[in-house]
Amino acid sequence: MSVARLWYRYSPQILIGELLEKRWMEAFVPFVLMLMVIGAFALALPSQLSWISLQYLLRDFAPIALVTFAMALAILSGGIDLSVGATFAVANFVAIYLAGVLEWPIPAAILGTLAFGALAGTVNGALIAYLRTRPFLTTMVMLIILRALYDKLINGYTVELSSIMIEDPLWTMMGGGKILGLPFAAISLLVIGVALHFYLSRIRPGLHLMAVGSSRKAARHAGIPVRRAIFSAYLVSGLLSAFAGVIYAARQNSVGTGVGQGWEITALAAVVLGGISLNGGRGSIARAAMGAIAIFLTVNGLVQSGVHGSLTSATVGLVLLVAMGFNVKWAKNKAKITQKVYVSPTWVDFPPAPSIAADSGTPFAANDRLKEVETIGLNQIEGPEDVILDRQDRLYAVTRNGSIIRFSGPDFGTREEFARIGGRPLGMAFDRDENLIVCVAGMGVYGVTPERKVYKVTDETNRSWLSIKDDSRLSLADDLDIAPDGKIYFSEATIRYDLQNWALDGFEGRGNGRLICHDPATGTTRTILKDIAFPNGVCVAHDGQSILFCSTWLCKVFRYWIAGPKTGQTEVVIDNLPGYPDNINRSSDGNYWLAFVGLRSPVYDLAMASPGFRIRMVKRIPRDEWLIPGLNYGAVIKFADSGAVLESLWDPKSEAHPTITSMREHKGWLYIGGLENNRIGRIRLSGVDEGWTGWNSYWGTDARSGRKG
Structure with a gap:
């Protein structure tokens, strides 16, 4: 195999594209920056790397990190809280005053301080959420008020505060105590950080907060209580700032004029440096922590190196400006970069396609056998990708709008919505209990009982250990069939693209799909075959020993053995088809029907052997000018169990079923049925068993009554 072929088969673009697609990649830059700052700090101040020095650093880091978390919550909600530093400073005073001057019990003093933080957050939240004031102006005014209050308090209580000596085990533990060798403050920070992470990513109020930060209008339309979510963000912000003040007070046991001064700018710089969007809704507590570590070590390193305080503040401001500029550029260009590198075509060599010329003498020879098909449900259905009939001779079809439509009565003249699942229903099959099992793109596999109750069969499978992309969730389940033991075998066409972009999988031509088995008896779902190029058309063979499926982009039909001596083996049944195969279903004579969704063309076959051309096409020209497979020429073929093609039925002008x-x-x-059709067609077959039905072929006996179907 040539170097070029190896390059395209194992292209690093796949890795880069999937990395850029991951949400956690947004934290990659903050993470690298944090490591760089840690490395620079270690080189510049090696004396600070002793265990004793690290303990002091962790203890000092906790308050600024908590204030950063408070700022992060406000920004994630779509606002900002400039009062976090002033709230922290006043909370520091309140904690010392209650515990030292009024001599409250330490738990009561802590609760009193937190009550102050809750009050500050409540005022901010009420004004911003319910009176709809501007977050920037509101919290800036709160900053001015609280800072003035703090200065007034420390000036008024100088004498009382100067002689304070708080002796309490809990107070001492909070200020300088250790648990398992780690400062109490660091343990508290870790617990709060983990709790906030789960709050924002797993608990409904936190998820509401993130949704509101992303788009208030969309959140409101989704029924999320927007005002409550915003209010809660500022309430928790106040509580976090107050708790930071308690920890700081327990450590210092004193107040001073500079406490909390400029902390709101430091917290803002840490949040932005962590990659949290100032527009809200995008970020995490972990990223806020990364930014806080980078800022804290930068400031601490400058102070330890004897740099003047004004220069330290200027450095923080400069970092804030650079981080803001970088985040704006990254947010604008990340999607563009991902788009340019994500599509990664591979090399596919096609031999010349079999001739379909009318005079070719091959089984694929074009004809007009589908020209005069009868029409069912003209303009009453949209995109019936799959059709199926039940034991009562009623006809079912999936639609683009998420419904399953049933036609019944003489000539199928009665139309009704049998069930509405949502998503994009695709392949269907009846199980032994007459439940209609359906593949639904973007959702998984669902079932509909005869009583029309919709239920979920499965929406996930086992995740690949070495996959960067989370492939446990089903993305594009497209066709299925049910084995004699009740196991459901279904294909997932691609794990890299969704229904809106499935054609891009064709440009790649690589094995992005898989064959999956769900066992209703155990409720387990597992992937049995991977790396298939757009698998489709799953069909259990007549003897129940194997599964037939096709690879649409490779124009092949495969067999996977599920029973017998070849269990677990895969083999090619038909190679080099002249069209793109889709669904496969049984025929009454022991053979199989296969749909062609379109025809191959020499031009596109040539393009498949030129990955570089396909890459340039996707990157450089508009989508409506791309060279694409000819998915507009309908045909049906019949093939034997051996793979021999027996006959074909064509609609040469693509008028009835394109x-x-x-x-x-x-x-x-x-x-x-057809993906883009507005009707269902039917044609009378000659020389077949006119009593044969798919139900009898699969189950034979009605499981409910025990009589022959």
Whole structure:
């Protein structure tokens, strides 16, 4: 294999694209920056790396980190809290005054201080959430008021505060105590950080807060209590700033004019440095912690090096400006970079396609057998990608709007919505209990009982250990069938793209799909085959020993053995088809029907052997000018269990069924569905068993009554 082929097969673009797609990659830059600052700090001040010095650093870091968390919550909600530093300073005074001057019990003093923080947060939250004042102006005014209050208090209580000596085990523990060798303050910070992480990522009020920060209008339309979410952000912000003041007070046992001065700027710089968007809704507590570590070590290193305080403040301001500029640029260009590198075509060599010329003499020879098909539900259905009939001869079809439509009565003249699942229903099959099992793009596999109750079968499978992309969730489940033992085998066309961008998987031509098995008896779902190029058309063979499925982009049909001596093996049944295969279903004579959703063309076959051309096409020209597969020419073929193609049915002008994706034989008729069609077609078959049905072929006996179907 040439170097070029190896390069495209194992292209690093796949790794880069999937890394950029991950949400945690947004924290990559803050993480690297934090490591750089830690490295620079260690080189400049090696004496600070002793265990004793690290303990002091952790103890001193806790208050500024808590204030940073407070700022982060306000920003994630779509606002800002410039009063966090002043709230911290007043809380420091309140804690010392209650515990030292009024001699309250330490737990009561802590609760009193937290009550002050809650009050400050309540005022901010009420004004911003319910009176709709500007967060910047509101919290700036609160900053001015609290800072003035703090200066007044320390001037008025100088004598009382100068002689304070608080002797209490809990107070001593909070100020300088250790648990398992770590400062109490650091342990408290870790516990609060983990709790806030789960609050924002797992608990409903926290998720509401993030949703409001992303888009208040969308959150309101989704029924989220927007005002309550904003109010809660400022309330928790006040509590965090107050608790930081308690820890600081326990450590210092004194107040001073400079306490908390400029901490709001430091916290803001840490939040921005951590990559949290100032527009809200994007970020995490972990990223705030990274930014806080970087800022804290930078400031601490400058102070330890004897740099003047004004220069230290200027450095923090400069860091804030640079971080803001970088975040704006990164937010604007990350999506563009991802778009440019994510699509990663591989090298695919196609041999010349079999001739479909009418006079070619091949089984694929074009004809007009589908020209005069009967029409069912004209303009009453949209995109019936799959069709199926039940034991009562009623016809079911999936639609683009998430519904399953049922036609019944003479000539199927009665139309009704059988069930509404949502998503984009695709392949269908009936199980032994007459439940209709459906693949739903973006959702997984669902079932509908005969009583029309919708239920979830599965929406996930086992995750690949070495996959960067989380492939446990089902993205594009597209077709299924049910084995004699009740196990559901279904294909997932691609794990890299969704329904809106599935065509890009064709540009790649690589194995992004998989075959999956769900066992209803145990409730387990597992992937049995991976790295398949757009698998589709899952069909249990007549003998129940194997699964037939196709690779749409590679124009092949495969067999996977589920029973017998070849269990677990895969083999090619048909190679080098002249069209792009889609659904496969049983026929009454022991053979199989296969739909062609479109025809191969020499031009696109040539493009598949030129990954560089496809990359340039995707990057440089508009989507509507891309060279794409000819998915507009409908055909149906029949093939034997050996893979021999027996006959074909064509609609040469693509007038009735331009994109045939499915067909079902039932009592002497062949019913036809298509991804882009506005009708269902049926054509009378000759020389077939007119009593044959798919239900009898699979189950034979009605499991409910025990009589023959």
